[in-house]
Amino acid sequence: MKSEKIEHLLIQYINGEISSADKAMLENLFEQDSMLKEKAAELATLWLSLDEVKTKSEPSPAMDADFYxxxxxxxxxxxxxxSLLLHNNLKSWLKIAATVIMCLTAFTVGRYTASNNPVYKYKTVFIKQPIPDSSFNPHGDSKRRQEALASAKPAPHRISKNKLSNRHPKLFQQLRSLYASDRIMTILKLKEKTHLNTGELRALELVLNEDPNEGIRLTALYTLKPMVSQPEVQQILIAALGHQDDEAIQTSIVDLLIAAKSKQAIPTMLAMLDKKSVNTITQEKIKTSIEAFLN
Amino acid sequence: MTDESLMVLVKNDDLEKASILYQRYKKKLYHFYLFRNCNDQEASEDCVQQVFYRMIKYRKSYIEGNNFGIWIYKIAQNVLYQDLKNQAKMNSIQNGFRINEMYTAEPDEYSTIRQAIQLLPEPYREVLIMSKFMELKYEEIAQISNCSVGVIKTRVFRAISQLKEKYNSIA
Incomplete structure (x- = not known):
């Protein structure tokens, strides 16, 4: 048997962990080798004495006291x-709860204190009325003026806006562009033409009456200026005069009509004398012009 | 209740259970240090305190299912190395006044056997202490020492054989 195997058996024998089969095998070896038996006995005694050493050296009670x-x-x-952790958690939850309560309070207060009035969006709607196309005596009284207005000839037949836009869809589309530059370009293109047809004139009338931009309306006037001698153009200017709220445009139209010596414009210009919105300089100009026409 | 299940409870902050583990392991650890620490009783008790302090401090690092004996032995070893380092520092400071405590211990009937243990080579002394005083199984010692059970049995046999020789030479 190998010496290593014998060592393993001996150590198991000494500490009492040996199996019965191994013990029998070892006792056989002891019978054959008395020296081995003696050595095993000595080692076993020493092993047991180590147990006694253990029991004799015990820790002091002070160690227990220190541990506890x-x-x-x-x-x-x-x-x-x-407890610190719990306290911190509680603090955090309280903060969250306070925030939620404040938000709810603010929402509730806001809901009951805010105005319930609905919000209105205002939109200006212009209603166009035909202006009678007739001459008028500026020296007559208001009754006569009314009779003259009543007996005024109806405005010549005009092509409706829808029909016009159907005939010149591109022109109308450009004049209704969102961008002022596009609209000005369209008007300036008309200016380059030597003769404007009825549709194009109506388009310029539309610009004069409806375009919100004063500059564009003035451009339209500038386009119509060379043709102001034409009765149809004068008609457009007279009709447009009633729609203008801008002094510069009113004055420009009056100047054009005076330059053209348009007698058809007299009733409309007389009506403007009663308007407070027309400035005094324009009114004086109108009076002087009408007197000049009559004389 | 097994050591492992008690340690799981300690890990889950049931610190009362640490006292049961203390009662089970205090003597084993005390003897472990006593025979590694030149029989210095006070130093050994301090080391045992350190082991249980670390056990509680690092309780969350214990992995459930692991052998508690091996885990606590590893802590004990770390404490021992730390203690040896401190001792070395102290010795270097008090170089001229060093007194070997082995000779200061009062002689008794077991002082010879204690001295014989101190004279054993380190690998043999280690396995002898682990086996006899820490009461670890050969399998557990093999796992700690990272070698086979056969090697451990051989080392224990040679440790006890050499102890006998040292004892006889001192006596």
Whole structure:
């Protein structure tokens, strides 16, 4: 048998962990080798004496006391740490709850204190009325003026806006563009033409009456200026005069009509004398012009 | 209740259970240090305190299912190395006044056997202490020492054989 195997059997024998089969095998070896038996006995005695050494050297009671003190300290620290953690958690939850309550309060207060009035969006709608196309005596009284207005000839037949836009869809589309530059370009293109047809004139009338931009309306006037001697153009200017709220445009139209010596414009210009919105300089100009026409 | 299940409870902050583990392991650890620490009783008790302090401090690092004996032994070893380092520092400071405590211990009937243990080579002394005083199984010692059970049995046999020789030479 190998010496290593014998060593393993001996150590198991010494500490009492040997199996019965191994013990029998070892006892056979002891019978054959008395020295081995003696050695095993000596080692077993020493092994047992180590147990006695263990029992003789015991820790002092102070070690137990120190351990329990340490354990108590750790437990106290642990509890303190836990309570601190709980406190912090509670604090965080309270903060969240306070925030939610404040939001709800603000929402409730806002709901009951805010005005219930609906919001209106205002839109200006212009209603166009035909202006009678007739001459008028500026020296007559208001009754006569009314009779003259009543007996005024109806405005010549005009092609409706829808029909016009159907005939010149591109022109109308360009004049209704959102961009002022596009609209000005379209008007300036008309200016380059030597002769404008009825549709194009109506388009310019539309610009004069409806375009919100004063500059574009003035451009339209500038386009019509060379043709102001034409009765149809004068008609457009007379009709447009009633729609203008801008002094510069009113004055420009009056100037054009005076330059053209348009007698058809007299009733409309007389009506303007009663309007407070027309400035005094324009009114004086109108009066002087009408007197000049009559003389 | 097994050591492992008690340690799981300690890990889950049931610190009361640490006292049961202390009662089970205090003597084993004390003897472990006593025979590794030149019989310095006070130093050994301090080391045992350190082991249980670390056990509680690092309780969350214990992995459930692992052998508690091996885990606590590893802590004990770390404490021992730390203690040896501190001792070395102290010795270097008090170089001229060093007194070997082995000779300061009062002689008793077991002082010879204690001295004989101190004279054993380190690998043999280690396995003898683990086996006899820490009461670890050969399988557990093999796992800690990272070698086979056969090697451990051989080392224990040679440790006890050499102890006998040292004892006889001192006596």
């Amino acid at each position: 003190d340490m354990l108590q300290n750790v437990e106290v620290n642990q509890k303190h740490k836990n």
